Amino acid sequence: MRIGHGFDVHALVPERLLILGGVQIPYTLGLAGHSDADVLLHAVCDALLGAAALGDIGRHFPDTDARFAGADSRVLLRHCHGLIQEKNFAVGNVDATIVCQRPKLAPYIPQMRAHIAQDLQVPEDKINVKATTTEQLGYTGRGEGIATHAVVLIQHV
Ligand SMILES: Nc1ccn([C@@H]2O[C@H](COP(=O)(O)O)[C@@H](O)[C@H]2O)c(=O)n1
Ligand SMILES: C[C@@]1(CO)OP(=O)(O)OP(=O)(O)OC[C@H]1O
Numbered sequence: 001m002r003i004g005h006g007f008d009v010h011a012l013v014p015e016r017l018l019i020l021g022g023v024q025i026p027y028t029l030g031l032a033g034h035s036d037a038d039v040l041l042h043a044v045c046d047a048l049l050g051a052a053a054l055g056d057i058g059r060h061f062p063d064t065d066a067r068f069a070g071a072d073s074r075v076l077l078r079h080c081h082g083l084i085q086e087k088n089f090a091v092g093n094v095d096a097t098i099v100c101q102r103p104k105l106a107p108y109i110p111q112m113r114a115h116i117a118q119d120l121q122v123p124e125d126k127i128n129v130k131a132t133t134t135e136q137l138g139y140t141g142r143g144e145g146i147a148t149h150a151v152v153l154i155q156h157v
Contacts, residue, residue, distance in 0.1 A: 001092060004051025006043035006150040012143060020098060020105065020146075021112025021129060022074045022119075027103045031146060034063035038073035040098055040129065043150035044116060045073070045080045047094070051154045052084045077119045084154055092153030093126040099140045099147040105131040 012018075016030030021040045031037035045057045054060075060083075061068045061076055068076075081091070094116060098105060109129050117124040134141040 001153055001155045002051045004047040004152045006046030008039045008042040009145050009147040010037045010039045011145045022115040023108045023111045025108055035068055035071040036073050039146050039148045041073035041077045043148035044094060045077055047150040047152035048080045048084055051152050052087050052089055054083055074119055081120050088157055089154040090157045091120045091122050092155050094152050095128045096148055096150040098131045100131055101133045101141050101143050
């Protein structure tokens with residue numbers, strides 16, 4: 001069994017969509033990025049890649065590559081899952097924490113979990129997604145951006 005950790009941050013800006021875990025969330029601001037900027041899925045990708053010692057998403061999907069402009073991060077997640085499958089690993093479980101002052105994410109978390117479970121080909125009870133504010137402290141607390149931490153266990157099959 002191996003463990004991986006992922007961490008990502010994207011800025012909240014006008015005229016962008018807010019997509020987390022493949023769910024489009026109604027809000028006045030969205031996340032800036034080269035792809036769809038799905039900070040939750042990026043952290044999960046990095047945790048998977050980290051667990052298998054495969055580097056990080058910037059290495060696999062450079063933000064200088066036009067193929068990834070506006071990319072659906074669920075496609076990137078499925079690609080990372082394919083890479084760990086090639087090394088004969090399967091996902092044990094995922095736990096992620098989205099650090100976000102607003103909007104309220106709780107109503108959208110079940111759908112985020114379902115998407116991640118589908119993309120990683122595991123039952124939903126192996127996927128946990130949480131949200132926390134930082135009590136208005138720091139860049140997340142000021143609503144300048146959203147961060148996500150993720151940890152993943154993978155095991156040889
Ligand atoms: N963007 C967010 C942040 C938090 N939640 C939920 O609220 C609970 C309380 O948050 P605290 O930061 O005050 O601990 C938290 O456990 C989440 O369930 C949320 O839905 N959206
Ligand atoms: C996903 C990629 C590629 O489109 O771009 P971004 O959406 O900017 O995301 P980031 O988390 O900065 O890193 C990986 C990138 O190379």
